[in-house]
Amino acid sequence: MKKENHNLVSELKQLLKNYLVTPEVQDFIKTLETYDESENNHFNSNDLDKIQMEFEVASGKDNRFQVDRVITLSEMMLSKEKHLALLLDLSQIMLSMGELDFAFEITQNITAKIDNNPDHSDLAAETELLIAKIYWSQAQWDESEFHIEEAYNIYTASSNKCGYAKCENMYGTLHGEKGDFVKAKEHFEKALTLLKNDECTSLQAMIFTNLGIIYTIFGDFEKAIWNHKNSIDKFEKLSNTNHIARVYHNIGMLYTRMMKYDEALEEFNKCITLSLESNYLSNCAIAYIGKAYIYSKLNNQQLADAFTDKAMEIAYKINDTLSIADVYKIKGMINNDLENFELSEEFFENSIRLNNDFESSFNKAESSVEMSKLLNKMDRKEEAITYIQSAQNYFSQIGLGKNNAGLVEMAI
Numbered sequence: 001m002k003k004e005n006h007n008l009v010s011e012l013k014q015l016l017k018n019y020l021v022t023p024e025v026q027d028f029i030k031t032l033e034t035y036d037e038s039e040n041n042h043f044n045s046n047d048l049d050k051i052q053m054e055f056e057v058a059s060g061k062d063n064r065f066q067v068d069r070v071i072t073l074s075e076m077m078l079s080k081e082k083h084l085a086l087l088l089d090l091s092q093i094m095l096s097m098g099e100l101d102f103a104f105e106i107t108q109n110i111t112a113k114i115d116n117n118p119d120h121s122d123l124a125a126e127t128e129l130l131i132a133k134i135y136w137s138q139a140q141w142d143e144s145e146f147h148i149e150e151a152y153n154i155y156t157a158s159s160n161k162c163g164y165a166k167c168e169n170m171y172g173t174l175h176g177e178k179g180d181f182v183k184a185k186e187h188f189e190k191a192l193t194l195l196k197n198d199e200c201t202s203l204q205a206m207i208f209t210n211l212g213i214i215y216t217i218f219g220d221f222e223k224a225i226w227n228h229k230n231s232i233d234k235f236e237k238l239s240n241t242n243h244i245a246r247v248y249h250n251i252g253m254l255y256t257r258m259m260k261y262d263e264a265l266e267e268f269n270k271c272i273t274l275s276l277e278s279n280y281l282s283n284c285a286i287a288y289i290g291k292a293y294i295y296s297k298l299n300n301q302q303l304a305d306a307f308t309d310k311a312m313e314i315a316y317k318i319n320d321t322l323s324i325a326d327v328y329k330i331k332g333m334i335n336n337d338l339e340n341f342e343l344s345e346e347f348f349e350n351s352i353r354l355n356n357d358f359e360s361s362f363n364k365a366e367s368s369v370e371m372s373k374l375l376n377k378m379d380r381k382e383e384a385i386t387y388i389q390s391a392q393n394y395f396s397q398i399g400l401g402k403n404n405a406g407l408v409e410m411a412i
Contacts, residue, residue: 007097007277007278007279008063008066008067008093008097008279009066011093011278011279012066012067012070012093015070015086015089015090015093016070016073016074018089019074019078019082019085019086020074020077020078048269048272048273049303049306049307051276052269052272052276052288052291052307052310053306053307053310055276055284055310057098057281057313057314057317063094063097063099063102064102067090067094067102070086070090071087071090071106071109074086074087080113081119081120081123083113084110084113084114084120084123085123087106087109087110087113088107088110088123088126088127088130090106091103091104091106091107091110091130092130094106095130095133095134095137096242096278096279096280096281096282097279097280097281098281098282098314098317098318100134100137100138100318100319103130103134104131104134107127107130107131107134110123110127111124111127114127121154121157121158122154122155122158122160122163124154125150125151125154125155125160125163126151128147128148128150128151128154129147129148129151129166129167129170131147132144132145132146132147132148132151132170133170135147136170136173136174136177137282137318137319137320138319138320138321139177139321139322139358139359139360141174141177141178141358141359144170144174145171145174148167148170148171148174151163151166151167151170152164152167155167161194161195162194162195162199162200162203164191164194165191165192165194165195165200165203165207166191166200166203168187168188168190168191168194169187169188169191169203169206169207169210171187172184172185172186172187172188172191172207172210173210175187176210176213176214177322177360178359178360178361179359179360179361179362179363179364179365179394179398180361180398181214181217181218181362181398182398182399184210184214185211185214188207188210188211188214189211191203191207192204192207201234201237201238202234202235202238202240202243204234205230205231205232205234205235205238205240205243206231206243208227208228208230208231208234209227209228209231209243209246209247209250211223211227212224212225212226212227212228212231212247212250212251212254213250213253215227216250216253216254216257217362217400218399218400219257219400221254221257221258224254225251225254228247228250228251228254231243231247232244232247235247241274241277241278242274242275242278242280242283244274245270245271245272245274245275245278245280245283245287246271246283248267248268248270248271248274249267249268249271249283249286249287249290251267252264252265252266252267252268252271252287252290253290255267256290256293256294259297261294261297261298264290264294265291265294268287268290268291268294269291271283271287272284272287272288272291275287281314281317281318282318282320284314285311285314285315285318285320285323286311286323288307288308288310288311288314289307289308289311289323289326289327289330291303291307292304292305292307292308292311292327292330293330293333295307296330296333296334296337299337301334301337301338304330304333304334305331305334308327308330308331308334311323311326311327312324312327315327321354321358322354322355322358322360322363324354325350325351325354325355325358325360325363325367326351326363328347328348328350328351328354328367329347329348329351329363329366329367329370331344331347332344332345332346332347332348332351332367332370332371332374333370335347336370336373336374336377341374341377341378344374345371345374345375345378348367348370348371348374349371351363351367352364352367352368352371355367361394362394362398364394365390365391365394365395366391368387368388368390368391369387369388369391371384371387372384372385372387372388372391375387
């Protein structure tokens with residue numbers, strides 16, 4: 001069995017144990033294990049780059065077979081409420097593994113089974129937020145915002161402050177991805193004010209993560225580190241390795257902006273190691289991009305190119321358009337360094353177009369800066385001025401006097 005299928009089986013086994021403890025379930029888990037024959041088939045190499053490059057992205061069909069079996073079993077053996085809760089967890093697992101269509105299909109199954117039953121209002125709201133995440137991950141902002149609004153309206157009926165905070169956090173990530181960091185920060189801070197110190201620990205940790213990203217962008221590295229450390233402390237208490245891995249990535253981005261490239265690589269490697277263990281593809285994609293960016297800065301164009309290709313493979317699998325735009329940007333930087341100017345320009349044009357199409361102003365500005373550098377090198381100075389002015393106008397609007405080129409990914 002491929003490693004990614006082993007990861008899915010492990011997730012499904014744990015999920016079943018959380019909901020079912022009957023002897024029949026133990027027998028069923030054993031049947032899952034029959035598809036898990038290569039549990040100890042790990043890489044022997046100590047070369048992290050090699051291990052990370054040899055990771056195989058799941059095809060999907062094997063995942064489908066296993067998940068359908070779990071859905072059928074749980075429907076037969078669980079109460080309706082527990083079955084729906086399991087489906088929600090299952091959809092989140094599929095989202096983290098990049099099976100977006102399957103994740104969405106499961107959410108639609110939940111919605112149909114709830115059928116506006118007021119007894120399941122919190123579950124309905126959670127489902128709406130998960131649908132918002134699915135759209136968010138594909139940069140479909142209007143659809144994502146619609147489902148956040150749906151969740152917010154449901155929470156309003158029950159005065160659920162933790163629910164309100166979840167919606168505020170999602171609004172913040174939405175505005176952050178579109179480059180409005182002032183508004184994003186306002187939503188994150190509002191989310192924290194809705195929570196007490198001892199409730200919704202996971203949500204608090206996510207909000208701290210996102211505030212860490214915002215402070216990194218604004219160059220307040222001390223506050224960024226404080227928020228990220230708070231986030232890791234909370235996620236460690238919850239044993240939430242997927243989100244711990246995401247924080248490692250964000251700390252890597254902080255070190256990247258500080259131009260501490262060795263420290264950044266260490267954080268990206270920590271992120272990738274944890275993410276490969278759980279097959280968390282969205283983490284892998286952004287951390288591969290982070291490593292590619294650093295290798296391009298260290299003039300290791302061969303590794304930079306290899307990691308961008310792997311990032312593209314994963315981003316295409318999970319339909320992560322903004323990561324694809326970042327891949328094009330780094331490809332442009334690599335070819336600029338190699339003096340393949342025409343190809344470099346084409347990559348930058350693709351990056352700028354995608355970021356423009358999906359309203360990602362910050363990433364568009366960063367790609368425009370790189371395009372300006374290229375055009376100056378090609379002695380096309382008037383065109384270069386147009387791109388750099390466009391970027392600087394945006395950075396001035398969000399309160400940044402200059403751009404520290406890098407990458408950003410909001411946590412979900």
